[in-house]
Amino acid sequence: MPRQTKKKEQEDGKKQYSVLKVREEIVGKLRKLGERVLSYLERGEFPEIELPSRTTTNIEYNSELRQYVLGSKTVTRTTRNIKHLRPFTQLMWMAMFAKQLVETRKTSTLRDAFYNAIGFGIDFEDQQESDETVTELETLVGTVREDFNIYPEERSSVFGRLVIEYTVPGYEGRRLDLTTIPDGAMIGPAMTTAEFVRCDAEQVFVVEKGAVYQRFLEENVSDRHKAIIIHTAGQAPRATRRFIRRLNQELNLPVYIFTDGDPWGMHIASVLIYGSALAAHVRELNVPDAIWAGLWASDISKYKLPAMRFNDEDARRIVELERDPRYVSDPWKREIAVFKKIQRKAELEALSRYGLEYIVTDYLPEKLAEVTKR
Amino acid sequence: MPRQTKKKEQEDGKKQYSVLKVREEIVGKLRKLGERVLSYLERGEFPEIELPSRTTTNIEYNSELRQYVLGSKTVTRTTRNIKHLRPFTQLMWMAMFAKQLVETRKTSTLRDAFYNAIGFGIDFEDQQESDETVTELETLVGTVREDFNIYPEERSSVFGRLVIEYTVPGYEGRRLDLTTIPDGAMIGPAMTTAEFVRCDAEQVFVVEKGAVYQRFLEENVSDRHKAIIIHTAGQAPRATRRFIRRLNQELNLPVYIFTDGDPWGMHIASVLIYGSALAAHVRELNVPDAIWAGLWASDISKYKLPAMRFNDEDARRIVELERDPRYVSDPWKREIAVFKKIQRKAELEALSRYGLEYIVTDYLPEKLAEVTKR
Numbered sequence: 001m002p003r004q005t006k007k008k009e010q011e012d013g014k015k016q017y018s019v020l021k022v023r024e025e026i027v028g029k030l031r032k033l034g035e036r037v038l039s040y041l042e043r044g045e046f047p048e049i050e051l052p053s054r055t056t057t058n059i060e061y062n063s064e065l066r067q068y069v070l071g072s073k074t075v076t077r078t079t080r081n082i083k084h085l086r087p088f089t090q091l092m093w094m095a096m097f098a099k100q101l102v103e104t105r106k107t108s109t110l111r112d113a114f115y116n117a118i119g120f121g122i123d124f125e126d127q128q129e130s131d132e133t134v135t136e137l138e139t140l141v142g143t144v145r146e147d148f149n150i151y152p153e154e155r156s157s158v159f160g161r162l163v164i165e166y167t168v169p170g171y172e173g174r175r176l177d178l179t180t181i182p183d184g185a186m187i188g189p190a191m192t193t194a195e196f197v198r199c200d201a202e203q204v205f206v207v208e209k210g211a212v213y214q215r216f217l218e219e220n221v222s223d224r225h226k227a228i229i230i231h232t233a234g235q236a237p238r239a240t241r242r243f244i245r246r247l248n249q250e251l252n253l254p255v256y257i258f259t260d261g262d263p264w265g266m267h268i269a270s271v272l273i274y275g276s277a278l279a280a281h282v283r284e285l286n287v288p289d290a291i292w293a294g295l296w297a298s299d300i301s302k303y304k305l306p307a308m309r310f311n312d313e314d315a316r317r318i319v320e321l322e323r324d325p326r327y328v329s330d331p332w333k334r335e336i337a338v339f340k341k342i343q344r345k346a347e348l349e350a351l352s353r354y355g356l357e358y359i360v361t362d363y364l365p366e367k368l369a370e371v372t373k374r
Numbered sequence: 375m376p377r378q379t380k381k382k383e384q385e386d387g388k389k390q391y392s393v394l395k396v397r398e399e400i401v402g403k404l405r406k407l408g409e410r411v412l413s414y415l416e417r418g419e420f421p422e423i424e425l426p427s428r429t430t431t432n433i434e435y436n437s438e439l440r441q442y443v444l445g446s447k448t449v450t451r452t453t454r455n456i457k458h459l460r461p462f463t464q465l466m467w468m469a470m471f472a473k474q475l476v477e478t479r480k481t482s483t484l485r486d487a488f489y490n491a492i493g494f495g496i497d498f499e500d501q502q503e504s505d506e507t508v509t510e511l512e513t514l515v516g517t518v519r520e521d522f523n524i525y526p527e528e529r530s531s532v533f534g535r536l537v538i539e540y541t542v543p544g545y546e547g548r549r550l551d552l553t554t555i556p557d558g559a560m561i562g563p564a565m566t567t568a569e570f571v572r573c574d575a576e577q578v579f580v581v582e583k584g585a586v587y588q589r590f591l592e593e594n595v596s597d598r599h600k601a602i603i604i605h606t607a608g609q610a611p612r613a614t615r616r617f618i619r620r621l622n623q624e625l626n627l628p629v630y631i632f633t634d635g636d637p638w639g640m641h642i643a644s645v646l647i648y649g650s651a652l653a654a655h656v657r658e659l660n661v662p663d664a665i666w667a668g669l670w671a672s673d674i675s676k677y678k679l680p681a682m683r684f685n686d687e688d689a690r691r692i693v694e695l696e697r698d699p700r701y702v703s704d705p706w707k708r709e710i711a712v713f714k715k716i717q718r719k720a721e722l723e724a725l726s727r728y729g730l731e732y733i734v735t736d737y738l739p740e741k742l743a744e745v746t747k748r
Contacts, residue, residue, distance in 0.1 A: 190557045210529070347489075
């Protein structure tokens with residue numbers, strides 16, 4: 001199968017992602033929530049809200065959607081019940097804080113939200129309780145917290161054949177060609193909310209390791225393979241997961257993921273693809289069509305890689321993964337069997353035993369041929 | 375005292391950092407090393423080299439230089455001694471690998487170096503042994519490994535009133551204005567080796583926390599205070615430490631460091647300023663004139679910050695710091711005494727209790743006035 005080609009010079013009117021639209025929608029939803037609560041009060045009734053339950057019994061893996069979703073159970077939070085009053089108030093404050101962030105176009109973090117609440121006199125025991133309230137707001141509003149400007153602190157980065165246009169204050173309309181920054185550009189709030197204006201990449205390579213990302217950049221993989229290259233820096237930050245999803249959905253680019261050949265690398269790939277149980281209440285983070293392209297357990301013998309013996313944690317982890325509904329098909333199933341048999345693991349950098357360039361000149365094209373031929 | 379002002383439009387001939395010169399020097403030193411070993415062989419003698427000892431008894435804190443340095447003890451590594459043959463060979467291979475990197479202008483990591491050695495048939499037990507050989511090469515050549523293109527994987531970032539000119543292959547002569555990237559630019563190999571062509575900043579703010587960095591960017595601290603802002607992301611990667619040193623030494627900019635108010639934040643600041651014992655063999659990483667400007671233990675009561683009780687590790691750590699020769703003067707000494715008394719700590723984000731902007735509108739100017747008035 002020939003690799004997909006997609007060149008687009010999008011017109012202003014055709015842009016698929018619009019930060020303005022997102023902002024309008026969020027503010028609309030938050031205002032509606034406030035109006036609803038207000039109308040209860042004006043009728044002299046106790047305000048209440050209903051939201052999907054996030055208890056483990058209501059989280060299920062949907063094999064059609066290929067991700068975790070919430071079931072049909074809901075919970076009602078009513079101020080009639082004195083026990084609900086505290087979390088109800090916390091949730092209302094968080095909704096107000098979110099609306100403020102979106103309207104003033106400022107970003108924040110979970111920790112900032114917590115301290116802001118404390119300063120306001122909102123009684124959170126600790127940050128964990130405040131984080132939980134943010135998750136609840138995501139469930140209620142039906143979107144990720146990045147849409148109401150609460151971002152993770154971690155940043156990963158991107159390089160490649162894509163021109164973006166910023167939408168953040170002070171930078172509206174300014175463009176950046178992602179091939180012009182030789183160290184790669186950070187995926188922060190500005191990148192995450194940028195519009196894609198021109199792309200002549202045909203695929204996206206996502207790599208777990210900084211050394212491999214740097215190698216891909218220096219060996220000019222972006223031109224050789226017409227690619228956009230993304231570094232996750234271990235488990236990908238949520239903003240990065242969403243950015244990859246946008247590349248896949250808005251630009252129709254296939255996504256290939258390269259991680260270390262161990263249970264933890266597999267899991268990094270699978271969370272990118274299928275999402276996590278913890279984020280079952282949102283849909284905007286995973287990329288069901290992405291492909292885990294290595295390092296596979298079977299690559300260890302195929303490429304005669306220097307490999308380390310599993311420690312106890314690795315051995316336990318691979319047994320856990322075997323029981324996970326996300327790993328029932330190949331390559332997962334097949335590679336888990338190999339890992340269990342050899343009880344060994346290898347890092348992506350192990351390919352450097354054949355020289356620094358080998359991963360680009362030999363491994364990458366061989367792997368792409370292998371995963372795209374099916 | 376008025377803050378230092380420094381505007382420079384440097385001419386090509388006046389640039390203080392020159393990647394070409396660094397490259398020439400390194401290759402010269404490595405070639406000389408090789409020639410020396412070769413001449414022993416040609417005379418039919420066993421090659422030997424002498425290098426400064428890095429045992430703890432030879433590491434001392436020099437209060438004049440305000441950093442750790444190596445003492446006068448040296449060790450001789452001679453191939454006459456069969457026990458030395460293995461580390462001698464490992465060191466020679468690493469020197470060859472370093473020369474190759476510099477000549478081909480490719481960057482690498484400690485892990486890549488290890489696997490490359492394995493592939494070459496060099497007998498390293500594990501990566502730790504290979505890392506140790508890199509440190510030995512630094513000691514022998516008298517410079518940091520970044521100069522022979524072995525970089526850390528971690529990246530932190532920078533934003534502000536500085537225009538740089540890249541020197542990495544494919545980007546020579548291309549410039550980047552660091553105010554044009556709203557998420558900040560990564561401090562990778564390209565940034566680290568860039569030349570500074572125009573700077574109209576008057577100072578550098580170094581912050582430990584991503585949330586505070588983002589706040590400084592969004593509140594336009596770079597214009598309000600004519601500043602360059604750097605995010606360390608916890609303990610600063612070596613490449614970032616060196617970049618800050620260059621800003622201080624080449625552009626004469628004062629450096630102010632903001633960390634969490636706890637023993638770990640203090641230590642992040644002090645390593646930036648005085649360096650670490652582990653890096654006593656190199657001089658290019660620390661910034662002796664940088665100033666730790668907060669969060670201080672005394673800020674907790676001064677600003678009535680939400681603070682957490684010390685855990686056992688915090689309590690132990692503060693006692694350790696008290697005995698450390700880097701902490702004998704103020705503000706260190708004074709703040710250690712306060713920490714010991716209150717046994718509490720606060721994060722930088724705790725200032726958000728007065729609103730997201732407070733750290734920029736109130737805390738920052740107050741703190742700068744305080745630390746510059748002395």
